[in-house]
Amino acid sequence: MLRVDCLRSIYPELERSLVITIMGAVATELQSLGHRANFFYLQHAMGLASSTGLGLALCKPEQRVVVLDGDGSLLMNLGSLSTMARYRPRNLVHVVFDNESLLSVGGFPTATGTGTDLEGIARAAGVPRVATVRDLENFKAAVRGAEQANELSTIIAKVEATGPSAYVTGLTLLENRFQFQRHIQSLRKA
Amino acid sequence: MPVSLPSSSLIYSALKECDVRLLSALPETWLVHLIRLAEQDPEMTLVRLAKEEEGVGISAGAHFAGVKSAMLMQNHGFLAAINGIVSFAHLYKIPLLMLISYRGSFGERDPWQTQGGNVTEPLLRALGIPYCFLDAAETVKKRIRHAQTLAESSLQPVAVLLTRDLMWEE
Numbered sequence A: 001m002l003r004v005d006c007l008r009s010i011y012p013e014l015e016r017s018l019v020i021t022i023m024g025a026v027a028t029e030l031q032s033l034g035h036r037a038n039f040f041y042l043q044h045a046m047g048l049a050s051s052t053g054l055g056l057a058l059c060k061p062e063q064r065v066v067v068l069d070g071d072g073s074l075l076m077n078l079g080s081l082s083t084m085a086r087y088r089p090r091n092l093v094h095v096v097f098d099n100e101s102l103l104s105v106g107g108f109p110t111a112t113g114t115g116t117d118l119e120g121i122a123r124a125a126g127v128p129r130v131a132t133v134r135d136l137e138n139f140k141a142a143v144r145g146a147e148q149a150n151e152l153s154t155i156i157a158k159v160e161a162t163g164p165s166a167y168v169t170g171l172t173l174l175e176n177r178f179q180f181q182r183h184i185q186s187l188r189k190a
Numbered sequence B: 001m002p003v004s005l006p007s008s009s010l011i012y013s014a015l016k017e018c019d020v021r022l023l024s025a026l027p028e029t030w031l032v033h034l035i036r037l038a039e040q041d042p043e044m045t046l047v048r049l050a051k052e053e054e055g056v057g058i059s060a061g062a063h064f065a066g067v068k069s070a071m072l073m074q075n076h077g078f079l080a081a082i083n084g085i086v087s088f089a090h091l092y093k094i095p096l097l098m099l100i101s102y103r104g105s106f107g108e109r110d111p112w113q114t115q116g117g118n119v120t121e122p123l124l125r126a127l128g129i130p131y132c133f134l135d136a137a138e139t140v141k142k143r144i145r146h147a148q149t150l151a152e153s154s155l156q157p158v159a160v161l162l163t164r165d166l167m168w169e170e
Helices: A003-014 A025-033 A049-060 A072-076 A079-087 A118-125 A136-149 A173-187 B006-016 B029-039 B053-064 B073-081 B082-090 B109-128 B137-154
Strands: A018-021 A040-043 A064-070 A094-100 A129-133 A152-157 B021-025 B044-050 B067-076 B098-099 B133-135 B158-164
Touching: A003 A025, A018 A025, A018 A049, A025 A040, A025 A064, A025 A152, A040 A173, A049 A064, A049 A072, A049 A079, A049 A094, A049 B021, A049 B029, A049 B044, A049 B053, A049 B082, A064 A072, A072 A094, A079 A118, A079 B044, A079 B053, A094 A136, A118 A129, A129 A136, A136 A152, A152 B109, A173 B053, B006 B021, B006 B029, B006 B137, B021 B029, B021 B053, B029 B044, B029 B067, B029 B098, B053 B067, B053 B082, B053 B098, B067 B073, B067 B137, B073 B082, B073 B098, B073 B109, B082 B158, B098 B137, B133 B137, B137 B158
Parallel strands: A018 A040, A018 A064, A064 A094, A094 A152, A129 A152, B021 B044, B021 B067, B067 B098, B098 B158, B133 B158
Antiparallel strands: none
């Protein structure tokens, strides 16, 4: 399963959510499908995409928040799973693309490649809905199911360790950040 | 425990007057009253963290949502949050109001706190983070208000150091 195909399969639904991605391939591939004002790409601060999603979900309970995380990033902030589980916002969907690799910095294997089970960790942390998916059909169903269940969900999507050849895009970090904030402000007025 | 309840209450009400509605926190001795006040306040969202760096993301999310927040931590928690401060708050111009208990400074009896005390101010200066001290009850409200005003206008992290003179009664 390719991450970009996963992203493509849920791209229409992402329009209704506030989306926070990690850096690297996830950010670049989502942008390649078409940037939207409701997408924020956290291009550093590895591990904090899930924390940002949690803060946003707690402060905007009426808005669906989708975090597009990765195994390398989540392994840097496993405590985030316990914090998310503690507050378990119903409007937060946490997708983890697990390619068992730190792809953008040379493809060195992460611990998920040697047996660490992120689904098990998320479940044991107390996340109420967890799943691991390995094909597109199940990926799409899991994301849709998470939205319908209206319960904090962590979905581990096992994907191949391949990605784009370059990571820098034409969208500057601050432009993205202020556009995202303005988009959320416009929701408040609506 | 001689942590000052009056000083803690003063700090807490100053935060409320600044419209702070979300507090992220990791407990430490000097912060116990502040955390209890947040626990008991239905208007406050208290987010208990596993590690302080998470608080940078939580506050960024709150900022995007239009909610004012503050981070409560020990200076060792500030050390643990530095990558997030630099590679999120500084990189993306996110205002952070950081209330940091200044352990390990003059009067400190716990040997394990002393090294962190030595490096707190040099690190704040190296990171270009503006900081002030809370050391007397009379100036608490004004300094917290000014710190939050600067964080919001400059879109950057600002530190308020909670000192022994204010927090500890003995």
